[in-house]
Amino acid sequence: MDFNIIRCARAILHVTDLDASRKFYVDALGFIETESDAEHIYLRGLEEHTHHSLVLKKAEKPCVETLGYKVQSNADLEALSLLFEEEGHQTKWLENGEQHAIGRALRVQDISGLPLEFFADIEPAERLLQRYDLYKGSRMQRIDHFNCSVSDVERASAFYQEKLGFACSEYTDTSDGDIWAAWLHRKQTVHDQAFMNGVGPRLHHIGFWLPDPLAIIHTCDVLASMGYGNSIERGPGRHGLSNAFFLYLRDPDGHRIELYNGDYLTSDPDFKPIRWDINDPMRQTFWGHAAPDCWFNEASAVMDVLTGEEVEQKPGKLKQHKPTFVI
Amino acid sequence: MDFNIIRCARAILHVTDLDASRKFYVDALGFIETESDAEHIYLRGLEEHTHHSLVLKKAEKPCVETLGYKVQSNADLEALSLLFEEEGHQTKWLENGEQHAIGRALRVQDISGLPLEFFADIEPAERLLQRYDLYKGSRMQRIDHFNCSVSDVERASAFYQEKLGFACSEYTDTSDGDIWAAWLHRKQTVHDQAFMNGVGPRLHHIGFWLPDPLAIIHTCDVLASMGYGNSIERGPGRHGLSNAFFLYLRDPDGHRIELYNGDYLTSDPDFKPIRWDINDPMRQTFWGHAAPDCWFNEASAVMDVLTGEEVEQKPGKLKQHKPTFVI
Amino acid sequence: MDFNIIRCARAILHVTDLDASRKFYVDALGFIETESDAEHIYLRGLEEHTHHSLVLKKAEKPCVETLGYKVQSNADLEALSLLFEEEGHQTKWLENGEQHAIGRALRVQDISGLPLEFFADIEPAERLLQRYDLYKGSRMQRIDHFNCSVSDVERASAFYQEKLGFACSEYTDTSDGDIWAAWLHRKQTVHDQAFMNGVGPRLHHIGFWLPDPLAIIHTCDVLASMGYGNSIERGPGRHGLSNAFFLYLRDPDGHRIELYNGDYLTSDPDFKPIRWDINDPMRQTFWGHAAPDCWFNEASAVMDVLTGEEVEQKPGKLKQHKPTFVI
Amino acid sequence: MDFNIIRCARAILHVTDLDASRKFYVDALGFIETESDAEHIYLRGLEEHTHHSLVLKKAEKPCVETLGYKVQSNADLEALSLLFEEEGHQTKWLENGEQHAIGRALRVQDISGLPLEFFADIEPAERLLQRYDLYKGSRMQRIDHFNCSVSDVERASAFYQEKLGFACSEYTDTSDGDIWAAWLHRKQTVHDQAFMNGVGPRLHHIGFWLPDPLAIIHTCDVLASMGYGNSIERGPGRHGLSNAFFLYLRDPDGHRIELYNGDYLTSDPDFKPIRWDINDPMRQTFWGHAAPDCWFNEASAVMDVLTGEEVEQKPGKLKQHKPTFVI
Known part of the structure; x- marks a missing residue:
């Protein structure tokens, strides 16, 4: 492969009430609020050296905008774009500057219809791992x-x-x-x-x-x-x-x-x-x-990366059942 | 009051298979087996300085023989006997030597029909609180x-x-x-x-x-x-x-x-x-x-202290219901 | 005995800088500040249902004003007063109202010269044991x-x-x-x-x-x-x-x-x-x-209960030594 | 690079008394003894799916025989051999079968004189991560x-x-x-x-x-x-x-x-x-x-990979000192 996906790195969740979300994630669970504006709250964990791993975005109804993966370098994004296009998936570029704190990003609808995102660059943030005085809630x-x-x-x-x-x-x-x-x-x-x-x-x-x-x-x-x-x-x-x-x-x-x-x-x-x-x-x-x-x-x-609409859902291919021991 | 009940101190449970019980209490949960014979297993916890706090006794069917309380001194037993008799409860003495590792004991059927026992003396046992090498299971x-x-x-x-x-x-x-x-x-x-x-x-x-x-x-x-x-x-x-x-x-x-x-x-x-x-x-x-x-x-x-039969049960006086929030 | 000492219950420590003490005890260690004024900080733990267990009192130099024990009832204070007087110890009464949040109190210089205090009444305070959202520092x-x-x-x-x-x-x-x-x-x-x-x-x-x-x-x-x-x-x-x-x-x-x-x-x-x-x-x-x-x-x-001066100190009766294994 | 070093994987320590070592590592610390013979004890941790991560080997005096790294594949060993030889380091091959439970291995004396080992293959062992009944000591x-x-x-x-x-x-x-x-x-x-x-x-x-x-x-x-x-x-x-x-x-x-x-x-x-x-x-x-x-x-x-003798030691290049705050 001509690219190196490092790890799952961030998600953007649409939420209907930023204050209610802040109370839950920040006050109760102890996520660190790196930054926020009228439309977004950017959250990170105590170990994270990057700007955020969770974006809460104000919206009319709850939805998942994207699931983001960090890759090794920007060149990897081109290789990934090529792969997904060859495989017939829709892709979309978000250039550097289009998203707060994130560099150039490639969004694709994956083989199951999930809205993935790949990026190499994200703004650094102070790592608070040893700021134990800030630990609270879930740490x-x-x-x-x-x-x-x-x-x-x-x-x-x-x-x-x-x-x-x-x-x-x-x-x-x-x-x-x-x-x-x-x-x-x-x-x-x-x-x-x-x-x-x-x-x-x-x-x-x-x-x-x-x-x-x-x-x-x-x-x-x-x-x-x-x-x-x-x-x-x-x-x-x-x-x-x-x-x-x-x-x-x-x-x-x-x-x-x-x-x-x-x-x-x-x-x-x-x-x-x-x-x-x-x-x-x-x-x-x-x-x-x-x-x-x-x-x-x-x-x-989850959201369609091109239209912004909710992606239509299909039932599971295997017969939907809970494990028999539960019955 | 002319007596001083110290604490809940031991129970005798009738069990149907001593080996199965030993596997559960000793091997899995880490209770300490002080002693045992063909009919009994005597168990204690790591902190306990007394011979046992749980007796498993071989029987045809499961039952609770007695719930035992430790009192300050043997004189307290006489005072308790008096009290229970005045209140019209059945009592029974088990003299020193009748029960393994326990001194003189008073058994009574309490106001609800529970088979209580009171005793002052119990054989000491090595306290294993700092034998961390013996800790296992539930400790x-x-x-x-x-x-x-x-x-x-x-x-x-x-x-x-x-x-x-x-x-x-x-x-x-x-x-x-x-x-x-x-x-x-x-x-x-x-x-x-x-x-x-x-x-x-x-x-x-x-x-x-x-x-x-x-x-x-x-x-x-x-x-x-x-x-x-x-x-x-x-x-x-x-x-x-x-x-x-x-x-x-x-x-x-x-x-x-x-x-x-x-x-x-x-x-x-x-x-x-x-x-x-x-x-x-x-x-x-x-x-x-x-x-x-x-x-x-x-x-x-539970068992009748005099007859050894199971005590007849009555329904709860208050309407039996789970809390409404569970419904 | 005609009295019942319940437990060690509070201490009054003289400290030289209330703000420095508050930062240590409240901000770092998570003690609950029940109340404070220009001269005192009253602290309690999360489990405590009483007004305070530690008083920090502004003073010129650090000292221990008193070590306080809770007794069963006010009648016990009289019995204790009698005992200490018979034994030749100095005693001093602090009537109800003389100390904030504490009822009538007996202070005595004990057999070693320690400034004890006995009291039965202390103002209640909200027990915060299940206010886990307030837990911080040492809890x-x-x-x-x-x-x-x-x-x-x-x-x-x-x-x-x-x-x-x-x-x-x-x-x-x-x-x-x-x-x-x-x-x-x-x-x-x-x-x-x-x-x-x-x-x-x-x-x-x-x-x-x-x-x-x-x-x-x-x-x-x-x-x-x-x-x-x-x-x-x-x-x-x-x-x-x-x-x-x-x-x-x-x-x-x-x-x-x-x-x-x-x-x-x-x-x-x-x-x-x-x-x-x-x-x-x-x-x-x-x-x-x-x-x-x-x-x-x-x-x-420690402080003299009558004069408010530091109590003179004597060496330990046994030869002062650290355990030999430390040498 | 033409090779991929996965991780530090095992060490061979020379010890003077296998029974004393077993008591320490197995009985006290809870290491799992995969296997042993008159000259070796092979130990692993509860999470490990490989035969061992520590070998204790009977010897006249304590020494470190080798520090072993797992590599991606056997081809990597050849590439590593080439590298170390080019850099002028002594290397030694231990063929498949020469070491118990380990495949072909390359040993080298590294730039500091440390006795490294590289290997790709090691026998699998049952992973005991969820055998909580076997957890003891340090787990x-x-x-x-x-x-x-x-x-x-x-x-x-x-x-x-x-x-x-x-x-x-x-x-x-x-x-x-x-x-x-x-x-x-x-x-x-x-x-x-x-x-x-x-x-x-x-x-x-x-x-x-x-x-x-x-x-x-x-x-x-x-x-x-x-x-x-x-x-x-x-x-x-x-x-x-x-x-x-x-x-x-x-x-x-x-x-x-x-x-x-x-x-x-x-x-x-x-x-x-x-x-x-x-x-x-x-x-x-x-x-x-x-x-x-x-x-x-x-x-x-540590041991010389060729001669089996202890490697001569040199002082640290930087002036040996403990941090000043310790003084």
Whole structure:
């Protein structure tokens, strides 16, 4: 490949009330507000040396504008543009200066209809990792991954592995041998990008990395004491898949985020992807807890990179079912 | 009062398979096995300087033989015997030597039909608090409390406060002002004894104290890795009531235990009992999670101190309902 | 005894710069500031339901004005007054209204010259235990104990046990069988009051209770990030004696405080006090770390309850030496 | 470059008593013993999917036989051989089958005289990450880094960056602008390899990754309870440099290991290496604690890859001094 995708790097979420979002992300969860204006809030984690990893953008209704990946250099953007055009995907350039704090960017509608973005340059920001006096709420450290619901996981994950250079760490298959879900990475963690079979293209959640398990418990306590008990959708628990200690939250617009700690290093080319059977009760929650229906059914719509309209959704190719052990 | 009840101190549970129980309590949860014979396993926590706090006794079917309280001295037993007889309760003496590792003991059927026991003397055992090399599983430190389902909470908790000298730390009442549940203590923690309205007399659970919140998370991980995922009934979570970080487990016979950390000191006579409304969603789980039906409906039968038969159960006096927020 | 001392309850420390003290205790350590005026700052922990447990009082030079114990009722104050007068100690009454937020109080110079205070009434304050949104810094929960350097530990600890009703949980003795240090309690923790052989009467430190071990590590991180690295005098570490995970800090005036988690329940009358040999390297720090000289040599002067002057100090009766393993 | 070094992967340490080593590494620290024979113990961490990351080899005296790096493929070995030969370094091939569980390996004496090894193939082993029932002691997860004392840090770190493709995450320089120490990585953590100015070539320590900060505290408790208090050389503490929470131990032969948690992701090519001034008191220990002299002065000798003799040592090029703040 003539390009090097570094990692999942930022998302732009449309939200309906910036003040409500700020209260949730900044006051409760302790995200750092790098900057904001009447239309945007730019957020980052304590470990991040870049301007932001999450943009909240004022809009009429909630939607995902883009899922952004950092690449090695601007030259990589040209190579990626060529690849996506050859594959018949729509692309769009946002030149340097068109987006705040971000250099030249390539947006594409990917094979599942997800609105990706690639960029090499982002403004630096002071890294606050050792400003422990500023730690609060969840002590969020950095963005970790995107998890998307798509109608054809096998096709999506083949494209990411074969064309974009992602590696697979873990996957779920059905008794028929179909790929139900796949965890793919560029950086050396369990994933930058996960795909799950379902109505799509939709963003299921964005994962953020926390420093230790107690930070997740404290997040629950802080949310509850601020009246955000209803925002806690699932967890805390241990994922079988990825081994992470997790918590799923719904933000004021219903966007789902995962707070996450405890996966493992995926540096080795000879690491064998770990297979999970869809009916293994320890796959989703290692301890055997079932996830609530809303966790399976609800997710955020995504935007067409050219028209700005919501992308039409198709059902999952595999029969939509929760694992049988849940029934 | 002419006696001084120190604390909840031990329970005797009838179990149907000692080996299965040992695997659960000793191998998985890390209870210390002080001693055992063909009919009994005697268990204690790492902090305990006494022979045991839990006796598992081989029997045909699961049952609670007794809930034992330690008192200041043997003279207190006479005073307690007098009190219970005056109040019309059945009592029974077990003389020194009749029970292994326990001195003279008074057993009584309390006002709700619960099989209590009082004793002053128990054999000492090596305290293993600083034998960190022996820590495993849940790192259980000490017995903390009994929680019982009784048909008339108001009457039971009045007796414990007025006649036995317990203090109330927290309680739940209904919109009609009826006491739904009460947390009562002798030692300076939130409780030695809790009562909840329901079918009774039954033991809902025995609470054990852990050293820190991560020990609870590790317990889940260990249980799951040993195939005990189904034993995890509820949690981990934070109780609104008591503020404890908790986990509820069902042992191989269905007896429920709670692993528990993070309540507070209740030394002060001017501490005002904390009132919770039964419909406050933060009361049971501060984070708003609902408890499963089995947690509400299932509990262990208790034994008649004289006949050895199971005590007949009556429904809760207050209309049995889960809090409305759960519906 | 005709009185019931409940627990160590508050201290008044003279400090030279209230703003510097507030920055340390409130901004860095997260103590709750209940109230303040030009001369005082009243602080409490997140668990405390009473107005304050620490008063910082503006003065020309640092000193300890009083170490306060809560008693069961005002009648107990009369009984205590009688006892101390019979024993030949100076006493002084501060009537209701003379001290802010505190009812009638008895002050006495104790057998070692320490300025004690007893009171039954203190204004209530909102308990913030479940206001997790206010947790910061050390997440301090409650005052735990006083540790004092006195010239005759044996005499002091005999008085506290025989006349005041304290129980001994642990103690250190020398190879000659002399008591080098003693840990005494009224509430059911390892101590309310410790005595160590040394130049006295002086306050060595006040202990405050934290919710878990990670709170101690986070305190170090926060202090360092705010430029308070020099305030960390000793630790974090595990005490052999008491089993607590500890951190010793020096406030801006040099008063020493201990942040503390992980001792054990001392409810049982038949608990045998634990003996430590002064030369056991695990006694002070279970892991074997030596304490710095300043920790052994420096402590806060105390005030005469009648004259308001600093109490004259005498050397420790036992030969002042650090444990031999440190040499 | 025509090769891809993946990560630091294993070390072979010569030890004088395998039983003493096993007691320390396996019984106390909880390393997994994959296999052993009369001359070797092969150890791995709970996260590792490869046969071992540490080999303890019976020998007359303690020494470091080799520091091993995993590379992408066997073809990389040829390219590395070429590079080192061109640069005038001695190399030695160990063919497939010559070393247990390891494929073809290239050994070289690096620019500082350190005995490196490169290999692509290592036997797989069951990954025990989710066998929480086997967790004990330190719960060691995986090997993290090598830290070596060398006489010319600037030269060594230039070679690793320019010829071997390492990136620098953090470094220390003196007031004269000389590089005192450098932290270099291939995998996306703070380091695989650190160099510090000093008598060299020597191995200062091997770093191992733990799952959370409490695992480090528990390690101290377990070591102390097993009589290994003297093995704790420094910490626990927070490094300024790397931000890791650390503990330094000396094994029974004096080899130093670091238990380590809490550094950060180093995936980004535009991450600016962090500069620390040698006299910054927060560099070594963020909280300001000084390291003991032995930590500065003592380290393990290394072996000549051809002769098997100890490599002669030279003093550090920069004047050997501890940071001035320590004086």
